Amino acid sequence: MRRLKRILRIAGNDIRIMVKDKVFFFWTLAFPILFILLFGYLYKGGETAPPSAELTVLNQDEGRWGAYFLEKIKSPGIVLKTAGTEPAEYNRLIILPPDFSEKIEARKDQALALKKREDASAAAAARVEIRLYQAIARLLSELVLYGDGDLTKFLDGHAEFRDLVTVKTRYPAKTITVVPGGMDHAIPGITVQFIMMMVLIYGGVTVMEDRKKGVLSRLLFSPLSPGALYQAKLLARWLMGMLQALMLFVVGKIFFRLNLGDVPLSLLVIAVFALATAALSVFIGSLMGKEDMIIGLSILLANVFAGLGGCWWPIEVVPPAVRTMGMISPAYWAMDALHKLRFFQGDFAAVAPNLGVLLALAVVLSILAGRFFKIRD
Amino acid sequence: MLPGRILWYDAFTKEWNMLEIKNLTKSYGDLLALDHFSLTLEKGEVLGLLGPNGAGKTTLISILAGTVRDFTGSVRFLGHDLFSDRNLKNRLGIVPQDMAFYEELNAMDNLLFWGGLYDVPRDALKKRAAEILERVELSGRMKEPVKNFSGGMKRRLNTAIGLLHRPDLLLLDEPTVGIDVQAKVSILDLIRKVGAEGTGVIFTTHQLAEVENTCSRIAIMDCGRILAQGTMEELIRLVGEKDIVEITGNFPAASFTEALQDLDGNGIELLSAADNLATLAVADTEQIPKTMDRLFRRKLAVTDLKIKTPSLETVFLKLTGRSLRD
Numbered sequence: 001m002r003r004l005k006r007i008l009r010i011a012g013n014d015i016r017i018m019v020k021d022k023v024f025f026f027w028t029l030a031f032p033i034l035f036i037l038l039f040g041y042l043y044k045g046g047e048t049a050p051p052s053a054e055l056t057v058l059n060q061d062e063g064r065w066g067a068y069f070l071e072k073i074k075s076p077g078i079v080l081k082t083a084g085t086e087p088a089e090y091n092r093l094i095i096l097p098p099d100f101s102e103k104i105e106a107r108k109d110q111a112l113a114l115k116k117r118e119d120a121s122a123a124a125a126a127r128v129e130i131r132l133y134q135a136i137a138r139l140l141s142e143l144v145l146y147g148d149g150d151l152t153k154f155l156d157g158h159a160e161f162r163d164l165v166t167v168k169t170r171y172p173a174k175t176i177t178v179v180p181g182g183m184d185h186a187i188p189g190i191t192v193q194f195i196m197m198m199v200l201i202y203g204g205v206t207v208m209e210d211r212k213k214g215v216l217s218r219l220l221f222s223p224l225s226p227g228a229l230y231q232a233k234l235l236a237r238w239l240m241g242m243l244q245a246l247m248l249f250v251v252g253k254i255f256f257r258l259n260l261g262d263v264p265l266s267l268l269v270i271a272v273f274a275l276a277t278a279a280l281s282v283f284i285g286s287l288m289g290k291e292d293m294i295i296g297l298s299i300l301l302a303n304v305f306a307g308l309g310g311c312w313w314p315i316e317v318v319p320p321a322v323r324t325m326g327m328i329s330p331a332y333w334a335m336d337a338l339h340k341l342r343f344f345q346g347d348f349a350a351v352a353p354n355l356g357v358l359l360a361l362a363v364v365l366s367i368l369a370g371r372f373f374k375i376r377d
Numbered sequence: 378m379l380p381g382r383i384l385w386y387d388a389f390t391k392e393w394n395m396l397e398i399k400n401l402t403k404s405y406g407d408l409l410a411l412d413h414f415s416l417t418l419e420k421g422e423v424l425g426l427l428g429p430n431g432a433g434k435t436t437l438i439s440i441l442a443g444t445v446r447d448f449t450g451s452v453r454f455l456g457h458d459l460f461s462d463r464n465l466k467n468r469l470g471i472v473p474q475d476m477a478f479y480e481e482l483n484a485m486d487n488l489l490f491w492g493g494l495y496d497v498p499r500d501a502l503k504k505r506a507a508e509i510l511e512r513v514e515l516s517g518r519m520k521e522p523v524k525n526f527s528g529g530m531k532r533r534l535n536t537a538i539g540l541l542h543r544p545d546l547l548l549l550d551e552p553t554v555g556i557d558v559q560a561k562v563s564i565l566d567l568i569r570k571v572g573a574e575g576t577g578v579i580f581t582t583h584q585l586a587e588v589e590n591t592c593s594r595i596a597i598m599d600c601g602r603i604l605a606q607g608t609m610e611e612l613i614r615l616v617g618e619k620d621i622v623e624i625t626g627n628f629p630a631a632s633f634t635e636a637l638q639d640l641d642g643n644g645i646e647l648l649s650a651a652d653n654l655a656t657l658a659v660a661d662t663e664q665i666p667k668t669m670d671r672l673f674r675r676k677l678a679v680t681d682l683k684i685k686t687p688s689l690e691t692v693f694l695k696l697t698g699r700s701l702r703d
Contacts, residue, residue, distance in 0.1 A: 213477055221471040
């Protein structure tokens with residue numbers, strides 16, 4: 001218990017000193033957000049659906065079923081606009097031909113034209129299409145039930161039949177329901193990159209400085225064991241990574257509507273990744289004796305791993321050879337897992353191999369860092 | 378558990394020394410840093426460990442602190458093997474030569490952090506920290522980041538951290554290095570007071586004046602061994618009733634040594650000879666003109682000659698053959 005208290009005290013003190021550093025928030029929050037904005041908008045695409053999807057209707061029908069059909073389309077998420085002639089500008093346009101009712105009553109096939117502007121939101125178009133399928137299904141079902149009778153009058157007298165048919169849409173498992181957006185990729189990607197950058201630089205330099213200044217030795221003047229001191233330093237650097245990830249995710253959630261998919265599993269992935277990075281930072285800080293060397297190596301490692309690991313662009317879009325090469329990067333396994341959770345509705349089984357690789361890496365690096373942990377030069 | 382047991386034992390028996398070091402030997406490759414080093418210390422005793430750079434002082438402190446291993450010999454502290462139970466470290470205070478604390482924090486936060494590592498009760502910690510800051514005259518600056526402190530203030534804080542948990546034994550490794558006279562006096566005064574309160578103190582230095590005025594016992598060490606130890610008077614007696622003659626001039630050390638090599642029987646002892654500076658112990662001042670005559674005949678130029686009474690420095694020269702400044 002005393003050992004644990006001492007470990008927590010040292011780790012807490014390291015975090016306190018880091019947070020008191022004025023440049024901490026710049027490197028941990030401001031600078032990564034700058035990167036998030038850059039990469040987020042670079043890969044923004046047309047992913048953001050407006051709150052209401054617009055549908056312009058050119059109703060040329062001469063009978064009664066055209067208006068009835070439009071009633072079926074109406075929904076809170078759809079803004080219906082009617083036009084007398086085909087407009088020059090629209091997001092989506094459906095044309096009900098003059099013989100729309102006539103063909104229905106004659107039980108003849110007919111095709112409806114749905115036109116879409118090329119650069120309009122794909123997500124909004126999907127919402128409109130779903131609504132159209134629902135409206136068609138309901139119209140057809142009601143026709144089967146009541147034939148040619150005056151359905152409106154019938155339903156006025158029999159309200160219980162009004163919603164007799166309900167069409168619900170479901171997606172098969174693993175269907176991509178949300179088009180990956182720039183921010184959804186950029187926030188986890190830059191978070192993973194900056195965990196490496198910050199933890200390796202700050203964590204490594206402070207281990208080296210504490211050793212040079214004799215602080216590590218002095219810590220051992222207390223009843224603390226060398227093993228407990230190492231664990232405290234490892235814990236502090238792991239907490240640095242987690243703190244940074246949480247801050248960026250919270251900012252991402254508030255300002256960029258970040259959706260991680262499965263939040264607990266995403267945090268587990270980040271936690272194991274941060275542990276591997278923390279161990280690497282202690283290892284680097286123990287081996288190197290100069291700040292410049294630690295900073296140089298950390299920037300190099302963080303950027304190479306970020307590029308290869310898919311932090312800057314989705315790894316799915318790079319050539320297979322580059323993707324295979326990326327597997328040497330811990331960031332690859334983290335980003336791949338986060339993509340599975342966010343975009344491919346992955347569950348624990350889907351990310352278990354990633355977690356396994358990251359955990360193995362964390363264990364190996366922790367053993368190495370512990371073996372080479374130096375108290376004094 | 379252990380500290381309580383020791384207190385009980387302490388109250389009724391007193392059969393052991395506070396610190397008992399026996400045959401401590403430590404090598405770094407071919408370099409013998411400590412060579413069968415032995416030492417004892419009583420409660421309240423202030424021991425000055427005097428030695429030139431490389432004498433083994435810091436190695437000794439590091440072994441006692443537990444940061445250097447792979448040595449032979451034994452260290453018993455309060456009747457127990459120092460390395461058998463980590464909790465014994467709660468009774469040991471160590472002030473390293475390095476300014477080993479967090480410059481980003483203020484003095485009070487530093488003390489609260491370091492004190493928390495020793496099992497000081499939480500409610501007592503803040504009170505003790507305030508008290509010790511008062512003792513080292515840092516109360517007025519306790520909320521300032523330590524990085525703004527002067528060298529002397531940092532040294533005082535460094536010392537305060539070692540004292541916060543009220544240790545039975547305080548080890549200080551060159552506690553006055555690189556600070557002004559005022560700060561030095563303040564730290565030495567604190568060391569004296571701590572000793573007077575019953576804490577055993579060992580402090581290493583290569584400043585003669587510091588041990589002369591501060592310590593109840595002095596040990597002179599070189600090449601990893603204690604060459605002599607005792608009170609100031611006991612050590613000076615080692616030189617005998619001789620006067621000390623310091624000769625300055627323009628001569629090579631080898632020529633000087635050669636000129637005086639057969640004078641031992643005349644009550645003249647060559648304590649040290651460097652180029653242009655030599656020190657002799659002379660039983661009879663009438664021998665001085667004869668000595669000068671020998672030097673002149675060999676055309677060794679002498680520009681100055683001083684006759685002094687024996688001091689700790691003389692003892693050191695006699696024992697080690699070199700000045701502390703070497």
